[in-house]
Amino acid sequence: MNALLFHNCNLRNFGRLKSVLSPYRTKNSNLLHFKRHCTNTSTNSSKCLDSTKGASLIQKIGIGLSISGGLFSFSLYNNNVVLCKSRISQNRLAGYRTMSDKDAKFDWQKFWSYLEPHTWYLLAAILGTLIVAILNIQIPRMMGEVINVVAKYSNDLAGHNKFFQDMKIPAFKLIIMYIAQSTFTFFYIFMLSKIGENVALKMRTDLFNSILKQDIAFFDEQRTGELVNRLTADIQDFKSSFKQIISGGLRAVTQILGCAASLIIISPHMTFITLLCVPSVIAAGTFIGSKLRNTSRTAQNQIEKATAIADEAISNIRTVRAFAMEDQENELFRKEAETAMVYNEQLGFGIGLFQAGTNLFLNGMVLSTLYMGGYLLSTNQLSAGDLMAYLMATQTIQRSLAQISLLFGSVIRGLSAGSRVFQYINLEPNMRLRGGVVLPTEEIKGEIQFKNVTFSYPTRPDQKILHKFNLMISSGKTVAIVGSSGNGKSTIVALLERFYDTDGGIITLDGHDLKSLDPSWLRGNVLGLISQEPVLFGTTILENIRYGKPDASDEQVEEAAKLANAHNFIKGFPDAYNTIVGERGIALSGGQKQRVAIARALLKNPSVLLLDEATSALDTESEKVVQTALEQAAKGRTVLVIAHRLSTIQNADIIVVLHKGRIVEMGTHEELKNLKGYYWALNFQQHEDPPAG
Numbered sequence: 001m002n003a004l005l006f007h008n009c010n011l012r013n014f015g016r017l018k019s020v021l022s023p024y025r026t027k028n029s030n031l032l033h034f035k036r037h038c039t040n041t042s043t044n045s046s047k048c049l050d051s052t053k054g055a056s057l058i059q060k061i062g063i064g065l066s067i068s069g070g071l072f073s074f075s076l077y078n079n080n081v082v083l084c085k086s087r088i089s090q091n092r093l094a095g096y097r098t099m100s101d102k103d104a105k106f107d108w109q110k111f112w113s114y115l116e117p118h119t120w121y122l123l124a125a126i127l128g129t130l131i132v133a134i135l136n137i138q139i140p141r142m143m144g145e146v147i148n149v150v151a152k153y154s155n156d157l158a159g160h161n162k163f164f165q166d167m168k169i170p171a172f173k174l175i176i177m178y179i180a181q182s183t184f185t186f187f188y189i190f191m192l193s194k195i196g197e198n199v200a201l202k203m204r205t206d207l208f209n210s211i212l213k214q215d216i217a218f219f220d221e222q223r224t225g226e227l228v229n230r231l232t233a234d235i236q237d238f239k240s241s242f243k244q245i246i247s248g249g250l251r252a253v254t255q256i257l258g259c260a261a262s263l264i265i266i267s268p269h270m271t272f273i274t275l276l277c278v279p280s281v282i283a284a285g286t287f288i289g290s291k292l293r294n295t296s297r298t299a300q301n302q303i304e305k306a307t308a309i310a311d312e313a314i315s316n317i318r319t320v321r322a323f324a325m326e327d328q329e330n331e332l333f334r335k336e337a338e339t340a341m342v343y344n345e346q347l348g349f350g351i352g353l354f355q356a357g358t359n360l361f362l363n364g365m366v367l368s369t370l371y372m373g374g375y376l377l378s379t380n381q382l383s384a385g386d387l388m389a390y391l392m393a394t395q396t397i398q399r400s401l402a403q404i405s406l407l408f409g410s411v412i413r414g415l416s417a418g419s420r421v422f423q424y425i426n427l428e429p430n431m432r433l434r435g436g437v438v439l440p441t442e443e444i445k446g447e448i449q450f451k452n453v454t455f456s457y458p459t460r461p462d463q464k465i466l467h468k469f470n471l472m473i474s475s476g477k478t479v480a481i482v483g484s485s486g487n488g489k490s491t492i493v494a495l496l497e498r499f500y501d502t503d504g505g506i507i508t509l510d511g512h513d514l515k516s517l518d519p520s521w522l523r524g525n526v527l528g529l530i531s532q533e534p535v536l537f538g539t540t541i542l543e544n545i546r547y548g549k550p551d552a553s554d555e556q557v558e559e560a561a562k563l564a565n566a567h568n569f570i571k572g573f574p575d576a577y578n579t580i581v582g583e584r585g586i587a588l589s590g591g592q593k594q595r596v597a598i599a600r601a602l603l604k605n606p607s608v609l610l611l612d613e614a615t616s617a618l619d620t621e622s623e624k625v626v627q628t629a630l631e632q633a634a635k636g637r638t639v640l641v642i643a644h645r646l647s648t649i650q651n652a653d654i655i656v657v658l659h660k661g662r663i664v665e666m667g668t669h670e671e672l673k674n675l676k677g678y679y680w681a682l683n684f685q686q687h688e689d690p691p692a693g
């Protein structure tokens with residue numbers, strides 16, 4: 001089971017992997033298993049290339065086209081990189097299953113629903129693009145007319161007075177075309193950007209909304225980085241691909257067709273000769289292009305590897321500093337970055353060679369066109385203007401073909417990015433955020449009952465955490481749950497919060513099945529959760545407390561802070577309630593953070609308070625202050641306390657001792673002490689002294 005979580009890792013990465021995974025509840029037993037498994041498993045990075053075969057094939061055609069066009073601008077496609085997760089992330093974060101790209105399908109219907117409100121803008125953009133393309137086809141011919149006039153007067157010195165007159169019309173037409181071309185270029189780019197930004201905004205907000213409403217089990221499996229990537233890189237990729245396809249694609253195709261027709265009209269002879277060179281160039285270009293793409297992919301993967309190391313070191317800077325690991329991290333990063341540099345140098349060499357070869361070929365082609373054209377010119381089969389128009393049309397076709405080759409990459413990138421985004425947008429959670437019975441607040445007593453509850457985490461269905469668990473927490477009472485690590489204490493809180501649903505049995509609040517109640521109402525109005533690691537947002541203390549009840553007044557916030565024993569220390573800050581707490585509350589001490597979190601939970605005046613090891617991360621001094629705050633907060637509420645330090649729960653009405661998901665002892669502190677069973681043993685472990693009695 002753990003093997004499933006930690007496949008594809010090797011021992012060398014184990015140390016680092018462990019540190020990455022540590023914030024994600026790596027229990028001791030799992031780590032041991034994990035280590036054993038890592039030792040036996042070799043790294044496998046080649047798999048990730050499979051999914052990109054299709055893309056690669058299409059890209060090859062793309063490169064071929066680019067070369068056939070003769071512009072020879074080599075384009076590196078990173079779509080494989082986008083599709084393929086880096087090896088380092090496979091190794092380090094193999095415990096997180098990403099949704100398979102294979103399952104991701106591009107939802108055309110949904111895409112159209114985003115596009116539909118902008119249909120007029122889209123039509124305008126398409127029209128603008130077509131007009132620009134048609135103008136681009138006309139410009140070489142018009143330029144040819146201008147050249148013809150120039151050629152005519154270059155040999156006729158006597159007639160130079162008529163030059164301006166003859167030049168007037170073609171030059172004027174050309175100016176008009178240039179102005180129109182610029183105007184419509186601005187127009188369609190602006191239109192497309194308007195559509196792109198609007199569609200991207202809608203996709204982004206829908207995606208974020210969908211992610212936020214997913215079951216907690218979903219987050220157990222997904223990597224945060226992966227989700228953030230969907231919101232940023234994928235949407236960005238999709239947006240730019242969309243714009244490129246409409247503008248570049250439409251323009252390029254029209255220009256190729258139009259200019260090809262122009263070429264044939266100007267000189268079928270020369271067109272035929274030009275076409276003869278194309279197949280061999282396509283073959284050579286495809287071959288070199290595919291080699292360069294491979295190097296590019298390897299280099300990109302290597303860069304990702306180096307980035308992952310930097311990312312990890314920077315986000316865990318305190319651990320790095322505490323272990324004085326700066327030099328090692330530096331060295332690790334340098335090694336990976338150096339390897340990336342080597343690949344990039346190889347790539348640079350290849351691109352240089354490719355570019356040099358293409359330039360040579362291009363110039364050769366221009367020269368042979370001039371050679372051939374010159375001959376036709378000398379035999380009066382072609383005018384100077386026609387030759388110029390021919391050259392310009394060839395250039396336009398080359399540029400358009402190069403653009404299309406780039407577009408193949410864009411299409412693949414855009415479709416795969418879009419598919420992934422739609423996959424997440426369309427994902428329906430099992431548990432809805434809203435919907436269900438809402439009880440009148442004044443009638444809530446806060447009586448909780450677990451009846452025959454059985455539960456396994458969705459990610460580990462074979463490991464039963466609770467087996468036919470029964471517990472009654474009467475209204476207004478304080479019940480403490482104790483037991484050694486990994487016995488399922490926090491799971492009980494998670495079930496009450498409905499982060500997960502039970503597999504069997506039911507949990508009730510005042511006799512109502514939790515599953516029948518509106519989950520958001522339950523979490524927002526009935527339950528107040530304070531956990532071991534309070535997470536604050538990087539804003540002011542005021543806003544952090546108000547997170548508990550967004551419509552609370554400043555006075556209510558202060559009231560809650562007073563109840564949480566936080567008011568005095570907050571007032572002691574120069575900016576008082578407007579003090580910025582820093583990222584994740586870094587600028588506050590552990591005890592202060594916890595009291596802000598308590599105030600936040602109390603602001604909603606919950607009937608049931610859930611304290612999941614709320615003081616266990618604190619030193620004795622802070623623990624006392626927070627404990628006092630909690631005791632004060634507990635008055636008049638039903639409280640479920642989970643505690644490691646037994647000294648903090650001695651006054652609880654009932655203490656429940658949990659062992660392997662079952663209740664093994666239950667009673668008051670005195671009763672359990674006298675039993676000399678599990679509770680007594682736990683006490684003994686903590687004090688290394690058997691408790692008196």
Ligand SMILES: Nc1ncnc2c1ncn2[C@@H]1O[C@H](COP(=O)(O)OP(=O)(O)OP(=O)(O)O)[C@@H](O)[C@H]1O
Nearest residue numbers: 027220457459460465484485486487488489490491
């Ligand atoms: N999100 C999760 N996905 C899968 N398994 C989990 C998850 N959270 C906890 N577990 C597993 O469930 C079991 C019970 O965990 P739980 O956190 O409830 O124990 P606990 O008694 O609160 O432990 P501790 O006192 O160390 O916090 C453990 O074996 C743990 O590894």
